[in-house]
Amino acid sequence: MARKIGEVILDLRHISLSFGGVKALTDISFDVREHEIRAIIGPNGAGKSSMLNVINGVYRPQQGEIIFQGEHRKDMDTHAAAAAGIARTFQNIALFKGMTVLDNLMTGRNLKMRCNFLQHALWWGPAQREELEHRRKVEEIIDFLEIEHIRKTPVGRLPYGLQKRVELGRALAAEPKMLLLDEPMAGMNVEEKQDMCRFILDVNDQFGTTIVLIEHDMGVVMDISDRVVVLDYGRKIADGTPDEVKNDPEVIAAYLGTQH
Amino acid sequence: MQFFLEVLIGGLLSGVMYSLVALGFVLIFKASGVFNFAQGAMVFFAALSLVGCMEKGAPLWLAFILAFGIMTLLGIATEKFVLRKMVNQPPISLFMATIGLAFFIEGLAPLLWGNAVRRLDIGLVDEPIPWILEHWNMVISKFDLVAAGLALALVAVLALFFQYTRVGRALRAVADDHQAALSIGIPLQHIWALVWAVAGFVALVAGMLWGARNGVQFALTFTALKALPVLILGGFTSVPGAIVGGLIIGGTEKLAEIYIPPVMSGIFGGNFGGIEGWFPYVMALLFLLVRPEGLFGEKHIDRV
Numbered sequence A: 001m002a003r004k005i006g007e008v009i010l011d012l013r014h015i016s017l018s019f020g021g022v023k024a025l026t027d028i029s030f031d032v033r034e035h036e037i038r039a040i041i042g043p044n045g046a047g048k049s050s051m052l053n054v055i056n057g058v059y060r061p062q063q064g065e066i067i068f069q070g071e072h073r074k075d076m077d078t079h080a081a082a083a084a085g086i087a088r089t090f091q092n093i094a095l096f097k098g099m100t101v102l103d104n105l106m107t108g109r110n111l112k113m114r115c116n117f118l119q120h121a122l123w124w125g126p127a128q129r130e131e132l133e134h135r136r137k138v139e140e141i142i143d144f145l146e147i148e149h150i151r152k153t154p155v156g157r158l159p160y161g162l163q164k165r166v167e168l169g170r171a172l173a174a175e176p177k178m179l180l181l182d183e184p185m186a187g188m189n190v191e192e193k194q195d196m197c198r199f200i201l202d203v204n205d206q207f208g209t210t211i212v213l214i215e216h217d218m219g220v221v222m223d224i225s226d227r228v229v230v231l232d233y234g235r236k237i238a239d240g241t242p243d244e245v246k247n248d249p250e251v252i253a254a255y256l257g258t259q260h
Numbered sequence B: 001m002q003f004f005l006e007v008l009i010g011g012l013l014s015g016v017m018y019s020l021v022a023l024g025f026v027l028i029f030k031a032s033g034v035f036n037f038a039q040g041a042m043v044f045f046a047a048l049s050l051v052g053c054m055e056k057g058a059p060l061w062l063a064f065i066l067a068f069g070i071m072t073l074l075g076i077a078t079e080k081f082v083l084r085k086m087v088n089q090p091p092i093s094l095f096m097a098t099i100g101l102a103f104f105i106e107g108l109a110p111l112l113w114g115n116a117v118r119r120l121d122i123g124l125v126d127e128p129i130p131w132i133l134e135h136w137n138m139v140i141s142k143f144d145l146v147a148a149g150l151a152l153a154l155v156a157v158l159a160l161f162f163q164y165t166r167v168g169r170a171l172r173a174v175a176d177d178h179q180a181a182l183s184i185g186i187p188l189q190h191i192w193a194l195v196w197a198v199a200g201f202v203a204l205v206a207g208m209l210w211g212a213r214n215g216v217q218f219a220l221t222f223t224a225l226k227a228l229p230v231l232i233l234g235g236f237t238s239v240p241g242a243i244v245g246g247l248i249i250g251g252t253e254k255l256a257e258i259y260i261p262p263v264m265s266g267i268f269g270g271n272f273g274g275i276e277g278w279f280p281y282v283m284a285l286l287f288l289l290v291r292p293e294g295l296f297g298e299k300h301i302d303r304v
């Protein structure tokens, strides 16, 4: 691959998270480098989604430290994370179902807008021009993801695979530095998976976006990721290149043990 | 026929006033997914603030601006002290919070402005329009016509606002999914404060019109009850629904009031006045059975 992997952009240190008595994450440390595709894998309930939720501030860990672009924090805050350039998709698609594809993508531009809400509310001249500018950017993303034909369709009416693609589009609309994808290919057929893989690789390649993704399909993970973290029961059991991880006895045991 | 039209038009015009109150509910329901029990109290409070400022010597336009300022502060305070603590709580908790808010506002209003019934003069008289009376031989109230015009204009502006502006889009996004909206950096708090301020504005216009017609008094809080059948008909999330629902309720209740009692008395004997008091609710109930999401509401199908 031609792209150049850079410095550490996100460093997670000794993260522990529990819900009441349930320990979702126990003392997990790993880092993510700029421009890389970093996968998180593990059996169901291993704590993968919780990990993403910690990264963008949906969950606040009881212990640990998060260093994003050199800034040390105890935890993230969703708004701060979005403002710092972290965008994401959810395991259970969280699109605005009643709104059209176009409107969903436009909401993704929210943080890029400079005029304030009041100016927009008053349909102020510069605000109007700004709206058009963002509209152009969103159209580019629509072209990129090949979803022109459903621009005006309310998202709730789309099939699952397309909804996943639209959700990726909304995240991309923010022009993020880092993209968190929670099972972007779950529930897709082979063809849809191939498309999604291609989009993820293209995003990474063309925009240089750093990607952290959770995926069950081992073939896909081994194909597209640079490094892989393996979680099991809230603990990290392996971390390395796909080849290293694939041959790790503990990983093999975890996967055989739970039949994945 | 002329009489029928006269009744119908009178009904439609008063229906627009129902739409106005319903609109306040729709705004907040859209943004926070909660039925705002305090909307009636807000109408009352807004009207009292308007009269209060006028009694202190402010002309109508200034009193209106001041009252809007007060409603905006109330909206911001509601967001800061009530809603902010309730992000991601189930709708029922939010609903309970608005009940508390209603009691709070109903207590605060007389404390600030006293509790006498006030007259509110906005320079509009409730008398027939001579031209229409002369040419069409129909009694159409000038007050009703102007009030309906004002209400319609407000509704139209808001509808455009939601559909075509960034704020409207952000608001619909928040209404759809709080968590997702937060994750893409939509400032939930600004949106909520803004919506409550706009709902306060709508309450102010409604309070002004209803107050000028019936006097500013505690009974204004019950205008909220009139909005309920309108919402059931129009759907809780639809601005156009609030308009059409209001028109249907206003029109049919007046027609029912005039035309049903003679028929009923003919069959059962006795007196069947006061139908307009309950007719809208019966309609709403029947409607619930047929189309629970309302004429314009979104149908919810949960994936299980």
Ligand SMILES: Nc1ncnc2c1ncn2[C@@H]1O[C@H](COP(=O)(O)OP(=O)(O)O)[C@@H](O)[C@H]1O
Residues within 6 Å of the ligand: A019, A022, A023, A024, A042, A043, A044, A045, A046, A047, A048, A049, A050, A051
């Ligand atoms: N909001 C929550 N409240 C309580 N428990 C949770 C919550 N989110 C996750 N968990 C628990 O944390 C553990 C890890 O879940 P999750 O991160 O979703 O796993 P994965 O995505 O790897 O399947 C599970 O035991 C799950 O039940």
Ligand SMILES: [Mg+2]
Residues within 6 Å of the ligand: A048, A049, A050, A091
């Ligand atoms: Mg998960």
